[in-house]
Amino acid sequence: MADQALDGAASRPLLSLRNVNMTFGGVKALKNVSFEVLPGEVHCMAGENGSGKSTLIKVITGVYKPEAGAVINYDGQSYSHMSPVAAQAGGIQVIWQDLALFPEMTVAENIAFQTVIGRWPRLVNYAEMRRVATNALQRLGVTLDVDLALNHFPIAQRQIVAIARALVGQAKLVFMDEPTASLTQSETDYLLDIVRNLSASGVAVVFVSHRLAEVLEISSRVTVLRDGGLVGVYPTKGLTQSRITELMTGKTFGYSVLRRDLGTSPVMLEVKGLSRPGEFQDVSLTVRRGETLGITGLLGAGRTELALTLFGMRKPKSGSVVLDGNPVRFSSNRDAIAAGVAYLSEDRLSLGLIQPQAIADNMVIASLDKILSRGFISSDRKRSLVNRWIGDLGVKIGKQDDAISTLSGGNQQRVAIAKWLATDPKLLILDAPTVGVDVGARAGIFDIVSKLADSGLAIILISDEVPEVYFNADRVLHMAQGRIVGEYAPGATTLQTIEEAVYA
Amino acid sequence: MTVLIDRARNALGPELAGPLAAFAVVMVVFGIAAPNFLSRATFGSVAFQLPELGLLTLAMLLPILTGGLNLAITFTANMAGLTLAWVLQSQGGVDAGIGAFVLGSVLAVAVGALSGLIMGLVIAHTKAHPILVSLSMMIFLRGLGEFLTRGGDVSGIPGFLARIGYSSIFGIPVPLLIFIASVLVWHLLLTRMKLGFNTYMIGSNIEATRYSGINTRKVQILVYTLSGAMCAVAGIIMLARFNSVRVGHGESYLLITVLACFLGGVNPFGGFGRVIPVFVALVVLQLLSSGLNLMGANQHLATAVWGILMITVMILRWLAGRLKFLNTNRG
Numbered sequence: 001m002a003d004q005a006l007d008g009a010a011s012r013p014l015l016s017l018r019n020v021n022m023t024f025g026g027v028k029a030l031k032n033v034s035f036e037v038l039p040g041e042v043h044c045m046a047g048e049n050g051s052g053k054s055t056l057i058k059v060i061t062g063v064y065k066p067e068a069g070a071v072i073n074y075d076g077q078s079y080s081h082m083s084p085v086a087a088q089a090g091g092i093q094v095i096w097q098d099l100a101l102f103p104e105m106t107v108a109e110n111i112a113f114q115t116v117i118g119r120w121p122r123l124v125n126y127a128e129m130r131r132v133a134t135n136a137l138q139r140l141g142v143t144l145d146v147d148l149a150l151n152h153f154p155i156a157q158r159q160i161v162a163i164a165r166a167l168v169g170q171a172k173l174v175f176m177d178e179p180t181a182s183l184t185q186s187e188t189d190y191l192l193d194i195v196r197n198l199s200a201s202g203v204a205v206v207f208v209s210h211r212l213a214e215v216l217e218i219s220s221r222v223t224v225l226r227d228g229g230l231v232g233v234y235p236t237k238g239l240t241q242s243r244i245t246e247l248m249t250g251k252t253f254g255y256s257v258l259r260r261d262l263g264t265s266p267v268m269l270e271v272k273g274l275s276r277p278g279e280f281q282d283v284s285l286t287v288r289r290g291e292t293l294g295i296t297g298l299l300g301a302g303r304t305e306l307a308l309t310l311f312g313m314r315k316p317k318s319g320s321v322v323l324d325g326n327p328v329r330f331s332s333n334r335d336a337i338a339a340g341v342a343y344l345s346e347d348r349l350s351l352g353l354i355q356p357q358a359i360a361d362n363m364v365i366a367s368l369d370k371i372l373s374r375g376f377i378s379s380d381r382k383r384s385l386v387n388r389w390i391g392d393l394g395v396k397i398g399k400q401d402d403a404i405s406t407l408s409g410g411n412q413q414r415v416a417i418a419k420w421l422a423t424d425p426k427l428l429i430l431d432a433p434t435v436g437v438d439v440g441a442r443a444g445i446f447d448i449v450s451k452l453a454d455s456g457l458a459i460i461l462i463s464d465e466v467p468e469v470y471f472n473a474d475r476v477l478h479m480a481q482g483r484i485v486g487e488y489a490p491g492a493t494t495l496q497t498i499e500e501a502v503y504a
Numbered sequence: 505m506t507v508l509i510d511r512a513r514n515a516l517g518p519e520l521a522g523p524l525a526a527f528a529v530v531m532v533v534f535g536i537a538a539p540n541f542l543s544r545a546t547f548g549s550v551a552f553q554l555p556e557l558g559l560l561t562l563a564m565l566l567p568i569l570t571g572g573l574n575l576a577i578t579f580t581a582n583m584a585g586l587t588l589a590w591v592l593q594s595q596g597g598v599d600a601g602i603g604a605f606v607l608g609s610v611l612a613v614a615v616g617a618l619s620g621l622i623m624g625l626v627i628a629h630t631k632a633h634p635i636l637v638s639l640s641m642m643i644f645l646r647g648l649g650e651f652l653t654r655g656g657d658v659s660g661i662p663g664f665l666a667r668i669g670y671s672s673i674f675g676i677p678v679p680l681l682i683f684i685a686s687v688l689v690w691h692l693l694l695t696r697m698k699l700g701f702n703t704y705m706i707g708s709n710i711e712a713t714r715y716s717g718i719n720t721r722k723v724q725i726l727v728y729t730l731s732g733a734m735c736a737v738a739g740i741i742m743l744a745r746f747n748s749v750r751v752g753h754g755e756s757y758l759l760i761t762v763l764a765c766f767l768g769g770v771n772p773f774g775g776f777g778r779v780i781p782v783f784v785a786l787v788v789l790q791l792l793s794s795g796l797n798l799m800g801a802n803q804h805l806a807t808a809v810w811g812i813l814m815i816t817v818m819i820l821r822w823l824a825g826r827l828k829f830l831n832t833n834r835g
Contacts, residue, residue, distance in 0.1 A: 334717050377695075
């Protein structure tokens with residue numbers, strides 16, 4: 001471990017694990033993993049889904065007992081395994097992605113409820129709760145009305161409430177699981193500031209994140225896991241996003257911008273002066289056959305609202321839409337689908353796919369008429385349609401009748417794309433198609449997108465991650481506050497220029 | 505052999521295991537405990553009692569699959585029965601002809617469908633909770649029915665209708681035939697038709713279904729309309745069997761239909777459930793009550809045993825789920 005000695009190496013590690021092994025049902029979830037956190041350090045744990053990050057956190061917090069041979073040192077004490085009680089008492093706190101808060105209760109109750117539980121007399125001391133909550137928020141440098149119910153606050157503030165609750169437990173080591181997954185850029189910046197404050201006050205923070213930009217910004221060291229094994233521990237200085245991706249996936253990705261000649265390709269979609277007050281104004285754009293048009297911008301810029309309007313789920317107040325030469329005015333998304341528009345929702349879990357239902361059913365739901373035979377659903381046609389798409393898009397599934405929720409994010413997204421391709425669209429709108437998809441699987445999704453464009457489909461690719469549109473679209477539109485404020489050709493602009501414009 | 509079993513299981517769905525096991529247990533236990541259980545008489549009584557509860561259960565099934573409920577089923581059935589009875593009365597009462605019966609039945613089904621249509625429209629457009637909407641409809645129909653009948657019976661039914669209620673074709677009672685036909689129609693609807701497919705999808709996630717280009721309002725409206733029409737079929741059978749209609753008749757079936765659905769493996773939150781297991785569950789419930797009857801037990805005790813059966817099934821399902829969980833964990 002000497003070669004990993006770094007800037008802060010003088011201090012003894014707050015936590016160190018060695019020889020950690022875990023097996024679930026014959027699958028090795030952790031293979032001989034070591035892990036180390038210094039006091040007050042911001043440490044990043046990087047790895048794809050299934051790489052063992054959550055399992056490792058659960059070993060550290062005592063939820064799982066590692067196999068014999070593991071050595072855990074925490075805060076000067078040695079353990080063969082942790083127990084939840086010891087972890088809690090020692091000041092180890094985890095903020096899971098779902099936050100585990102009570103939306104209907106007040107901020108004070110959410111932050112301080114653990115301090116008043118089980119204490120005698122069994123009465124709730126609200127003044128005490130408010131005081132505890134206010135103190136915890138002050139340590140983070142935040143002021144919130146502690147008497148308001150949590151559901152009054154946006155997700156970023158809830159995140160902070162969850163952190164404040166962790167601090168009440170006298171935390172020394174805080175794990176944050178994908179804390180920025182649902183935050184906008186400015187909210188993320190705000191959160192990262194808080195993490196820095198926390199670290200400065202001596203609390204060690206382990207950051208688990210898919211978003212590599214943040215990883216580079218916030219942490220001093222990165223531990224990379226892959227397939228349950230330790231890839232290595234790296235100082236953040238000198239790492240790049242693509243290097244971390246390589247380490248996480250074990251693959252090298254060649255990034256290059258698209259150079260397709262679309263000059264003579266006919267226009268598939270022409271939008272002029274489209275407006276919906278309060279959502280977007282005066283949007284004009286064109287997409288040619290075989291072209292991928294990228295739209296980027298912060299959350300709340302009106303990207304999804306624009307997409308939903310093109311998909312017929314919202315009605316524009318003014319402006320015109322011409323699809324494949326025909327002026328269109330949709331009264332529902334059924335009209336849009338019939339006319340050849342498909343929309344892949346940004347929210348795969350609750351809007352894009354019907355999670356409890358079968359893979360096959362999710363794939364055919366938008367194109368049921370194609371599998372009818374004399375008015376009845378033909379199970380043969382259904383099976384062959386599903387098999388065709390599973391083959392074409394390389395979806396890895398167990399059985400067609402398994403619930404879609406059993407698939408990984410990347411495979412779910414492939415099913416969602418297949419569902420729309422089955423409707424024979426002319427225009428495919430992909431809204432944040434890589435949310436919740438592993439870095440390795442993202443490349444696979446974009447391979448598909450690229451092939452679809454080559455086959456003549458017009459594609460609108462919406463993403464708040466600028467590199468995604470930069471490397472996968474022929475043109476990039478920048479949307480801010482409901483307006484299109486910039487247009488870039490990736491071949492003629494640097495990524496940095498666009499990023500600066502968007503994140504400014 | 506195992507291939508055949510697997511095939512059968514795939515065709516009928518995993519929900520069938522529970523009801524079939526319950527069926528086997530009931531047959532064995534009563535076969536031993538009550539020597540005259542395995543007789544024509546038992547099956548005769550089951551065959552005559554099954555259709556009313558069964559048809560109402562079918563009416564309950566569709567809304568439950570969408571994640572809703574139809575609490576108005578029994579009063580919708582009463583209302584449809586009253587419609588038929590009035591038509592028969594106005595056409596000569598006991599002397600009414602077959603034409604009057606056909607006209608009355610058509611009107612009865614229309615009344616039932618109308619009750620469902622109104623609920624469906626309200627639920628689909630206001631997004632009000634189906635429990636509240638159907639509860640309101642139930643109270644409305646009950647009040648209206650009691651007002652119109654002054655709380656009494658409407659009788660004076662032609663003899664041929666009563667004979668239909670008690671006659672058999674090839675040894676199978678006519679009401680049972682109607683029930684079995686309805687089961688098959690529902691089975692076909694749910695497994696092979698777009699409406700059935702969409703019913704399941706809506707039950708799991710109505711917004712995601714709407715985003716997929718399904719007219720979810722239309723599906724909800726159709727589901728409640730069909731539910732109401734099926735209530736009317738039950739109402740007609742009830743009229744034929746009892747020779748009269750009274751508002752409130754069959755009221756106690758309401759919650760039993762919900763339980764029969766769950767015993768048949770229907771997911772209480774919607775999205776999952778099949779007709780055939782529900783049919784088997786209904787047979788089990790009837791066998792149970794007939795068996796207890798044969799042993800000389802009180803009818804009320806039979807109801808209590810139904811309750812115990814349900815609770816046992818819930819616990820067994822939980823145990824089975826745990827076993828499955830342990831097995832997959834051990835790989």
